[in-house]
Amino acid sequence: MPRISTVVSFTLAILLAVVWALPASASSLHGIAKRGKRVFNENCVACHQAEAIGKPGIAPSLTNPQLLSIASDKFLFETISKGRKDTAMPAWGDQLGKKKIRAVIAYLRSYAKGPNRSTEVNAERRSMGNAKLGKIWFDGICAHCHGIYGQGYAADGSGTAIGGSDFLRLASDGFIRQTITFGRDNTRMRPFHNSAALANLTKSEIDDVIKYMRTLRIPEDL
Numbered sequence: 001m002p003r004i005s006t007v008v009s010f011t012l013a014i015l016l017a018v019v020w021a022l023p024a025s026a027s028s029l030h031g032i033a034k035r036g037k038r039v040f041n042e043n044c045v046a047c048h049q050a051e052a053i054g055k056p057g058i059a060p061s062l063t064n065p066q067l068l069s070i071a072s073d074k075f076l077f078e079t080i081s082k083g084r085k086d087t088a089m090p091a092w093g094d095q096l097g098k099k100k101i102r103a104v105i106a107y108l109r110s111y112a113k114g115p116n117r118s119t120e121v122n123a124e125r126r127s128m129g130n131a132k133l134g135k136i137w138f139d140g141i142c143a144h145c146h147g148i149y150g151q152g153y154a155a156d157g158s159g160t161a162i163g164g165s166d167f168l169r170l171a172s173d174g175f176i177r178q179t180i181t182f183g184r185d186n187t188r189m190r191p192f193h194n195s196a197a198l199a200n201l202t203k204s205e206i207d208d209v210i211k212y213m214r215t216l217r218i219p220e221d222l
């Protein structure tokens with residue numbers, strides 16, 4: 001019965017292929033994330049802490065679910081390779097090279113709790129807010145942790161340098177809007193919309209803050 005044996009061997013071949021392919025792809029993902037963990041523990045852990053949970057005043061969390069859901073690979077890659085001027089975050093591009101940086105990103109992404117929404121977030125409309133009104137909120141609420149110029153830890157606060165040119169160049173209005181709206185779990189960055197945090201900002205007030213942030217410059221002589 002040649003036809004049955006053909007069907008049987010065909011089915012067997014497919015089954016074998018599936019069984020073979022499954023652990024192979026799973027282990028290659030595991031492999032790159034595992035290499036990334038090593039790179040992280042050798043170069044980043046001193047500031048970003050074990051499992052990249054961060055430490056206020058030293059370095060932010062990189063395994064935070066909100067950050068991972070809105071940060072694109074480009075945002076992470078550029079931040080890691082070029083660093084952040086006027087902050088303690090060094091540029092790693094020359095020392096690590098592209099492969100190791102991609103491995104670190106794969107390691108960080110292994111902590112994600114939901115889908116990567118960065119494409120959708122980066123396509124959000126730009127802020128049409130009023131910078132003058134935004135300044136009032138920024139100085140009244142945000143400056144307490146981020147500094148009056150958004151200079152971050154340099155102002156002895158817990159917040160990062162959101163007035164820094166490297167951050168502002170890479171962060172879209174959608175990225176900033178999502179961060180202000182939803183905050184970052186288990187850090188001092190609270191949600192500022194529909195929340196009982198320090199302030200409850202409306203959507204248009206959040207856009208005013210974004211517009212003001214776009215005017216921030218950290219003075220050279222700070």
Ligand code: HEC
Nearest residue numbers: 054060061141142145158159160162176179180187188189
């Ligand atoms: C109580 C302190 C605190 C206040 C007040 C605060 N933040 Fe933050 N913010 C933080 C911390 C801390 C982080 C980084 C989280 C971490 O350490 O992982 C952060 C992160 C951010 C980020 C992401 C920066 C990055 O590097 O990715 C943005 C944007 C931001 N805050 C905007 C604001 C704005 C705008 C306000 C005012 C409406 C504000 N924050 C008020 C503490 C604060």
Ligand code: HEC
Nearest residue numbers: 043044047058059060079080084087088089104152160161
């Ligand atoms: C000497 C301390 C230090 C080391 C080492 C360090 N970082 Fe950072 N990193 C920082 C600081 C401080 C910031 C926040 C800078 C600011 O205020 O914007 C930061 C920010 C970041 C951000 C942006 C996070 C956000 O919320 O937007 C990423 C991504 C990052 N670091 C990745 C890494 C990786 C990967 C390594 C290792 C290859 C590393 N860092 C090593 C201090 C460090």
